[in-house]
Amino acid sequence: MSEVLVLVDHVDGEVKKPTLELLAIAKRLGEPSAVFIGGAEEAAAAGARLTAFGAEKIYVVDDAEIRGYLVAPKAEALQQLVEKTSPAAVLIVSGFEGKEIAGRLAIKIGSGLITDAVDVQEGPVTTQSVFAGNFTVTAKVTKGTPIITVKPNSATPEESGGAGTVEEFSATISEGAKTAQIVASQPRQASGRPELNEAAIVVSGGRGTGGNFEPIEGLADALGAAVGASRAAVDSGWIPHNFQIGQTGKTVSPQLYIANGISGAIQHRAGMQTSKTIVAVNKDEEAPIFELVDFGVVGDLHTVLPAATEQINKRKG
């Protein structure tokens, strides 16, 4: 069986959940090989987790020389690994960086690329959700080694246990790849709430909050949910951009999405329309968001949410 390369997404050796999802997908297509780009100590920390979730091999690419440069060196390292292993596919987490690595890799190795898959099955045949979630598309790469970027939450991690054989791989990085420099980097502060694109429940607020996100946060905490926002709320400076949901923010697909004081513009829908259950609280009964909902309350979020939160907390006992 051919190897399937999975580029590991990690912060200081802490492997993110979407990578474990990719390992589960890789198993459907061949033998999962994790590609870990980072330091030796970090690799050691990540190894156990990658092995537990099915990595048969772990290629460790030391990043001492390339740390501090944007994207291009990682694409070069992957290119060399593809040449060495002739994999059945390369899987990368869909994010800014993942998609850019994938794009460069596609040109380098002359292979087709599919981005933002929400499912990958044998073939590999991918499923994507397009036009703000209005269409579902299945597609296949027809040339070279399929390169597929996969959205978080597209598979369930499986603790299947792999061999986890570690192999050092020394990539040769060109000077040309070291031209866009990361001058400074400030890791995002943990909010204490679930991460937006991993959360089972998302409670979001828009212009209708008037800048007061307390009712949103209160409900989110009662439900163990992540907090999200519309672009109007972000543009107003009420909440940082990394909370934005929609076309130019994050795409989420949780079990439950509760939109509060959000009208439901097409660009917002693009980021939440595939949620399983959708609830909205909006004082305008004509708001387009109500076309999407399973349940809606026409009312003022500043009174409805605190009261609902209180009842939820009571029910939880």
Add this chain to the structure above:
Amino acid sequence: MNIVVCVKYVPDATGDRQFESDNTVDRVGVDGLLSELDEYAVEQALQIKEKAGDDTETVVTALCVGPEKAVDAVRKALQMGADRGIHVVDDAIAGSDAVATSLVLARAVEKAGGETRVDLVVCGMASTDASMSVVPAMLAERLGLPQVTFASVIETQGDQVRVKRDGDSATEVIGATMPLVLSVTDQTGEARYPSFKGIMAAKKKPLDTWSLSDLGVDAGQVGLSVAWSEVQDTTARPPRTAGEIVKDEDGSGATALAEFLAAKKFI
């Protein structure tokens, strides 16, 4: 300074977007426009030009690859203030994937530079139709240039570029030296509307139309038949079944909401 802004002509997102029988995006049946996310790119290019000052003789060229009607995207960029337009149009291009599109764009950027180099290629963060976000990185790869992408704040000083990038897990400052490929997000600030004066002036600005042969690109390298990926099937999402909507009266809304969440086992 020589700046090229890549602009895409896309179906209006607020219209009824559809697929053709060959599974390509219907670009004829729906009204099209300059991708809103590329307006931010045009805006930033113009701001960089304004900051550089008149004496630098900075030229902003709007470049679009797309069907006949796509010339509208170039016109809009000219109306906003770009100095010169290039429309690459060729029947063979229809149905091209990002890989082929980036090839045509790369050759066009090279030709647009002519004798002088292109210092800055500016792109939007994604298209509003396919929204793959990969063309800027592919362009950088093909042109052998640094990529400074997903910029939300941009600073230029001489040939130095520094941007803020809201990355996946960190906020970063990225720096590089021109020439380079820059992509900008919708956080960079509102794009200007064409003024009446701008609309009138645009009519007199140079607008070139190039074909693949002008670029030395073989028709066999682009188009649907040689795309490196293939759509097998497209399905419209079934409309969501109408949900239950209640009016809040004296707290009834909160109770109904809590009950709904409990019934669905979210509590």
